[in-house]
Amino acid sequence: MHRVTARAILRQGLARAELGKAPRASYGVVAAPTAARPATFVIPRAARSIAGARATTAAPFHTSAACRRRQKPLPRRAEEAEEDEDKGEEEGEGKDGAKHPAADPEEPLNFADVESRLLPVEARFRAGLRKLQSGGRFNPDAIGALRVAPDRKEPGRTYPLHELAQIVPRAGGRSISVLAHEASSVRAIMSAVQNSPDFNQQPQRAPDNELELLLRVEPDSPDDTLRRVRLLCNEWRDRVRAVRQRRDKLHATWRRTAVVGPDLKVTLDKELDRLISAEIAKVDVMESSTIKHIHSTK
Template identity: 55%
Template sequence: MTAKSSAATIAVLLRQSSAKCELRSILQARTRPTTAVVRAATSASTLTTPRNLNHLRSLHTTPVWLKKKSREDKEQARASRHAPDAGSSSSGSSKSNHAYSSTSASQRPTPTAEDVLDFADVESRLAKLSSNANESLKKIKSGGRFNPDLIGAVKVQPDRKDAVSYPIRELASVIPKGGRTISILVHEAVNIKPIMSAVQSHRDFNQQPQRSPDNELELILKVEAESREDVAKRIKAICHDWRERIRDVRQRRDKLHAAWKKDGSLLPDAKRKADTELDKVIKAEVAKVDAAEKETTKATESR
């Protein structure tokens, strides 16, 4: 393309742009276009025909939209789309760190050979065992099987086709009626039979509640009194299981000490010191079990 033809083309483009602006103002003002505007618009329409577009395309060597991208360009573009900006990156990092800290805080402490005398992991496991066992002993002290809370905690499966189960207290109101009689006021009639089956199959009751003649949604459960021997056996069984689980916690930590010594992370003297201190922790916990068993037995014998 010569300099003269290029200049002519540029002039036509300028006239086209000017004509478009003037046409827009004419449409807004609703006035008749001048002869110059009509001529410029005609020239612009002639310029934009497919034949003349091919002529003008010589201004560019290769259209940008037809240029093929290499694999590196595609990967860079993909990375730029998914990469967050600096602000969002810092905020995202802080969020992830917060999530990690909250998650790690809820998890049990991790023991290390560098701080072998730190028994936070052992104490965490022992605290959970103590909480569960003391809860069971508390129920025995508050009445054994004749305990509305114990009955309310019995699991019920309303739908046999669905494995989801609910405690009785979510499906009914459990109310003591005096003596050893407990009233179970069911919220919906459809749950009456599942509740009756759950109570009958429970190891602590082994009897079916009876329907009340006055209220079709009420079930009456008469809890039989336990002998002192039976109560003592239940207390002993709970405390025995508690001690066994404490031994399991001890063995778990003993294996860690042995592994650390084997791989060279823990020296023999340090291992002996750690074993001695761990033994003190375990003996103190077993003493708590003995005291809880004695206290619960004494409380039930005085009833």
């Protein structure tokens, strides 16, 4: 009996004390105090997954000069980029670098900015269609517009071929002669012609002149030429529509800021539609006449 009582007292003394309370002595036996265990909290599984994801994706923050140099600038928001683009357009500078008159909210019916942007677009595409009418890829103008990098150490500095050589169609129309002004430009011209997707051939050196290169004329099929004409005209229409969208944004801004009233905005939209429709009609006429010319030369 005494042994059973002693064992019970010993077990009670060695039992773990409750959190934050001293162990209770029983029958004169004092148990050694134990350190209080810190309170633990159970975190839900969803919260643990979110916290883990943040811990793995969060980038460390460093203020040293070396780390700042390695850090890339944050991408700009699309809204900020559009604001800067609109600001540049309002100041009169186009994406092509040309200066155009800015639209004046004091004279909203003045569409000089639209007309100024349409003129270089029309000139560019009319020239492209004329080249297709006069022989497709292998005509002196198209070959002369090919960009050439004379210096290998500066591949970004290029010049049009017609500034580095004279381009002369040979008798019979089956070859074109390229006469380089300097011998140092011959290799660069050969490389530019060979790497061009429009020509993609190796020019041959003339046997009696080290400055002369010969290009073999490869006439385009009528179907290929017609496909090029349609692609060029569709691109022309897209550029015209881009000019309209730029002016449409200004009309919306003027209306939102109460610069123009609702009736005046309707008038502005109608006038802009008239200008753009007339320009699209020019594209249609030019496309039709080019296609007729190609069919007549089959």
